[in-house]
Amino acid sequence: MVESDRLDEIVQAWRDAENPVVFTGAGMSTASGLPDFRSARGLWKQQPESLATLTAMRKEPDEFYFFYQWRIARLWEVQPNDGHKRLVELERQGRVKTIITQNVDALHQRAGSQSVIELHGTLRTVSCVHCHARFESRQLLPKGEAWEAEYRAGLYRHGEECCCPKCGKMLRPDVVLFGESLPQDSWMKAVEWSRRSDFFVVIGSSLVVGPANLCPLWAAEGGGRLLIINAAPTPLDDKAAWIVREPASDVLKRIAEKMVP
Template identity: 40%
Template sequence: MELAELLLTSTHGIAFTGAGISTPSGIPDFRGPQGLWKKYPQELSSASYLKSDPRGFWEFYAFRLRAMDSVSPNPAHYALAELERMGLIKYVITQNIDGLHQDAGSRNVIELHGTSRRFYCEECGRQFERREVLEKVQSGELPPRCQCGGLIRPAVVLFDEPVHRIGEALTIAQESDLVLVVGSSLTVYPANLIPQVVKENGGRLVIINMEETPLDHVADLVIRERVEEVLPKTVKRVKEIVGLSN
């Protein structure tokens, strides 16, 4: 059965997305052949490193912050938003922190690893938008500080910190009869439990990823093509089947 038919025959489909959906937008992935962790140690993005060397952490994070500042959604993001509008995708559960799903129009988004668009002071809790923090960083303020003198940090899940909203995501997975894994290596725990739970509860598993994943052998459909090509074609095919094509 093709992807469009799987979507149309499901009653509670969800998408689970990883870095691979945002690489076409110009954001480097983490574990691919040219991934970020092939060039830099993961420890640079850990809570313990932020605590021990705030300046070093921010020298690294400023690079990531600038990389995400001018990016836009790509056709894969827009296709998932369209599938949500059609009622075929109920939630997007994402490992990404870039906010591109929301920019593309997705409304029910669960960000397991937080967001790079908000920051807060570790001392007083004051919230900051990305533009404010980027201006501080670009002016040479490393690490950026709050007016109270406290350290500003990103509202993301760093290594050695607990994942956000994982309980809610697992509950949704238990209720779902289809999960589209889009651009994820499925190697990061506990986020990679989401598609496993769907499959273990009798749902169907579709994996769209250029590289092999640990769940390929149990997937109902594995597509080794570019996500920015597969998903728009799938939306078009869905519309053809239901008679909405132009």
């Protein structure tokens, strides 16, 4: 556990910051009980990485849609955790200017955070590949309960829920698929905030996925002080002013309590 005087130092620096920015990854959502889809590898015939492509959507739609339906179903079953809620409090106090997230689970927004930049898109919505109409992602879930069991039995076929209600063409999750570039607008905002930030907090990211991992690097190179809260070492640890290896929700709780005078 991080010592109390070290925590005081972090809180003081956070308080003094003009542009505190938070950057989150998968570790942020662990406490919500969202299963890491990579850990469910046995479920799919292929590697998740090869399913998350437009090619898979066209050539193996049953595999593709089941993969996303499974993930979307899990997403709507979980709730934001205490860590997400602490970040909402900190934003309301002006202690978080924006959250840059690699997560597609939308749990920051569901918790109540206002300024969230989603670098990898979102699983909260799906869009039509043809007319670009957008729907809440629950639209993509099959009716009834049997579909997961059907998949396991090799009987699953994707259905009309995967088609746009307006034009009938395919719906796709609004996430960045492998081979696609990041949403330009989100990326530009993230770059700008990272360069401007004087206090940059990384939470639950191993900082190995590019180009997202350039954000903390630019913050550090621009003179921002880096706080890394992550279970495992990251490639940017040597640039960090503080490294904390504790669950994010525990650390944020202690920081938020000290932050309020």
